[in-house]
Amino acid sequence: MERIPILKMGPFxxxxxxxxxxxxxxxxxxxxxxxxxxxxxxRGVLIEISAVSIVDSFMGRIIGNIASMSRxxxxxxxxxxxxxxxxxxxxxxxxxxxxxxxxxxxEKGMDLLLNKTGLDQLQKQxxxxxxxE
Amino acid sequence: MSLPSNETIRIVREQDxxxxxxxxxxxxxxxxxxxxxxxxxxxxxxxxxxxMLRYANGGRATIEALSKNARxxxxxxxxxxxxxxxxxxxxxxxxxxxxxxxxxxxxxxRRLVNEFDIQSKPGKGTCVTIIQWQDGx
Numbered sequence: 001m002e003r004i005p006i007l008k009m010g011p012f013x014x015x016x017x018x019x020x021x022x023x024x025x026x027x028x029x030x031x032x033x034x035x036x037x038x039x040x041x042x043r044g045v046l047i048e049i050s051a052v053s054i055v056d057s058f059m060g061r062i063i064g065n066i067a068s069m070s071r072x073x074x075x076x077x078x079x080x081x082x083x084x085x086x087x088x089x090x091x092x093x094x095x096x097x098x099x100x101x102x103x104x105x106x107e108k109g110m111d112l113l114l115n116k117t118g119l120d121q122l123q124k125q126x127x128x129x130x131x132x133e
Numbered sequence: 134m135s136l137p138s139n140e141t142i143r144i145v146r147e148q149d150x151x152x153x154x155x156x157x158x159x160x161x162x163x164x165x166x167x168x169x170x171x172x173x174x175x176x177x178x179x180x181x182x183x184x185m186l187r188y189a190n191g192g193r194a195t196i197e198a199l200s201k202n203a204r205x206x207x208x209x210x211x212x213x214x215x216x217x218x219x220x221x222x223x224x225x226x227x228x229x230x231x232x233x234x235x236x237x238x239x240x241x242x243r244r245l246v247n248e249f250d251i252q253s254k255p256g257k258g259t260c261v262t263i264i265q266w267q268d269g270x
Contacts, residue, residue: 020154023147054154054172056179057238085172093176093241 012044044113050081060095080109145191164205174265177242189215206266217255
């Protein structure tokens with residue numbers, strides 16, 4: 001069965017969706033992600049969807065489910081890279097993506113995850129701007 | 134390459150929806166729908182095709198390239214022989230769902246396209262027609 005790869009990047013999981021999702025692929029991703037969060041103890045999930053050309057109410061619900069499930073497992077979810085046409089269509093369709101953080105691109109999404117999980121504070125403590133004398 | 138003036142696709146499995154959407158994209162490109170209107174039409178088509186699978190055990194979708202008085206557009210007709218919708222007005226209300234959907238499919242799809250028509254006879258089936266015009270919106 002076709003699967004969407006999930007990459008581990010430090011404390012986060014990274015998913016890049018390169019194809020339009022059909023139901024079984026989306027449901028498979030939902031399960032795989034929750035299992036991976038549990039196995040790796042990931043603190044955040046970043047989903048990159050710039051190659052996705054449509055998100056209907058079913059896909060919107062899957063994205064919402066992923067975020068809810070991950071949150072219960074202790075991980076925040078950020079969706080990044082949404083095409084403008086997809087964003088407009090989602091709003092007109094009436095989908096709100098509750099509980100899902102969003103950012104414009106991967107870089108901003110990573111910053112958001114670091115901020116939401118408090119890991120950016122930890123980084124600052126570990127790497128002080130000015131080396132102690 | 135030009136497409137036939139219309140094409141009917143049977144929707145009985147989820148893979149059929151993928152095929153339908155890619156054909157809708159080709160028709161939309163042929164009549165030069167704006168990319169945003171293409172996305173709106175394809176998303177609406179996806180909602181309708183899913184509805185047919187979820188509530189009516191499938192059906193047929195016919196895609197047509199329209200050309201009327203120098204106007205071009207794409208029309209998609211969804212026809213099923215499912216249980217029908219007893220109260221269309223209620224079904225068109227946001228948030229109402231008899232399945233475990235979000236209740237956004239019908240009212241959402243209506244907002245996305247230029248023209249939307251729904252006919253239903255309980256026990257006989259449902260017919261939904263959606264049109265996106267090249268010069269619409």
